[in-house]
Amino acid sequence: MKALLAALATAVSATALAADPAAVPYPEGYRNWSHVKAMVIKPGHPLYASFGGIHHIYANKKALAGYRAGKFPDGAVIVFDLLEAKDEANAVQEGARKVVGVMHKDAKMWAATGGWGYEGFKGDSKTERAVGANAASACHECHTQQKDRDFVFSTWRK
Amino acid sequence: MKALLAALATAVSATALAADPAAVPYPEGYRNWSHVKAMVIKPGHPLYASFGGIHHIYANKKALAGYRAGKFPDGAVIVFDLLEAKDEANAVQEGARKVVGVMHKDAKMWAATGGWGYEGFKGDSKTERAVGANAASACHECHTQQKDRDFVFSTWRK
Numbered sequence: 001m002k003a004l005l006a007a008l009a010t011a012v013s014a015t016a017l018a019a020d021p022a023a024v025p026y027p028e029g030y031r032n033w034s035h036v037k038a039m040v041i042k043p044g045h046p047l048y049a050s051f052g053g054i055h056h057i058y059a060n061k062k063a064l065a066g067y068r069a070g071k072f073p074d075g076a077v078i079v080f081d082l083l084e085a086k087d088e089a090n091a092v093q094e095g096a097r098k099v100v101g102v103m104h105k106d107a108k109m110w111a112a113t114g115g116w117g118y119e120g121f122k123g124d125s126k127t128e129r130a131v132g133a134n135a136a137s138a139c140h141e142c143h144t145q146q147k148d149r150d151f152v153f154s155t156w157r158k
Numbered sequence: 159m160k161a162l163l164a165a166l167a168t169a170v171s172a173t174a175l176a177a178d179p180a181a182v183p184y185p186e187g188y189r190n191w192s193h194v195k196a197m198v199i200k201p202g203h204p205l206y207a208s209f210g211g212i213h214h215i216y217a218n219k220k221a222l223a224g225y226r227a228g229k230f231p232d233g234a235v236i237v238f239d240l241l242e243a244k245d246e247a248n249a250v251q252e253g254a255r256k257v258v259g260v261m262h263k264d265a266k267m268w269a270a271t272g273g274w275g276y277e278g279f280k281g282d283s284k285t286e287r288a289v290g291a292n293a294a295s296a297c298h299e300c301h302t303q304q305k306d307r308d309f310v311f312s313t314w315r316k
Contacts, residue, residue, distance in 0.1 A: 031192065031193070031316075032192045032222075034189065034190045035189070035193035035214065035216070037252060038196050038212065038214065038252060039249060039250065039251055039252070040198060040212075040249060040250035041248070041249050042248045042249060042250070043248065044248040045247070045248035045249050048248070054196065054198075056193065056196065058193070064190075083315075089203070090199070090200045090201065090202040090203035090206070091197060091198060091199050091200060091203050092197065092198035092200070092250070093197055094195060094196060094197070094315055124316075157241075157252055158189075158282075
């Protein structure tokens with residue numbers, strides 16, 4: 001029986017290693033988390049195709065501790081909330097939601113991508129996923145530039 | 159003695175009515191309150207001289223209830239956090255803080271201005287006040303347009 005369990009454990013573990021990264025949960029309640037910073041990305045910016053609009057960064061309590069420490073604990077979640085930017089009459093107003101980007105830290109669960117799970121939820125959907133199994137190439141590759149800051153671009157605006 | 163106290167109470171009350179409005183406290187901790195919405199006001203906008211830059215609106219828990227109800231309870235505090243907007247290389251980034259505007263609800267304390275105390279704290283100061291005794295003309299007069307929404311312009315962005 002013991003040998004059977006050991007074999008089973010090995011098999012499960014091997015399956016986990018070979019499988020797609022674990023699904024990142026939708027960040028329920030993030031609109032009431034702390035607001036880290038905002039930025040507007042306009043036509044002509046190199047990231048416009050992916051991130052054009054006005055975005056807000058939010059942090060849950062564990063992520064807030066991470067911004068202070070420069071290293072994020074398991075359970076830290078950072079949200080990148082991208083909205084359309086309506087630029088008219090000398091003002092930029094927020095429009096419809098384009099995507100809710102998420103970074104969710106768990107050193108073991110997302111070991112292959114620096115301990116971060118990445119996902120994007122389309123528009124106002126909590127289930128339509130824009131990233132899925134492509135996190136390594138679609139997200140983490142660029143975030144690797146920020147390895148010294150635990151792969152996070154944003155900083156807490158005082 | 160009873161008559162003396164009554165006379166004293168009347169005198170104090172009369173003084174309170176004639177005096178400047180009560181000072182609005184600095185909104186300690188607002189950076190961790192809920193983020194309501196943001197907007198960029200650019201050169202050429204009619205409010206640019208006063209409110210040019212990027213601003214964020216934050217709400218404490220009582221103010222959140224107010225946004226839902228359309229009527230704000232005593233103790234509701236709304237913050238208007240105005241930062242410089244650095245518009246370059248096809249992006250708008252946040253710069254230095256210009257003013258922390260505050261609306262603080264107390265129906266009795268600020269009865270003369272719709273139950274709202276108004277103040278502006280200059281830059282990153284918690285003590286330098288931009289409004290003081292001028293709240294009626296400098297703030298409330300314009301907010302009166304929004305009387306049907308308890309004098310509040312902003313709405314909660316979902």
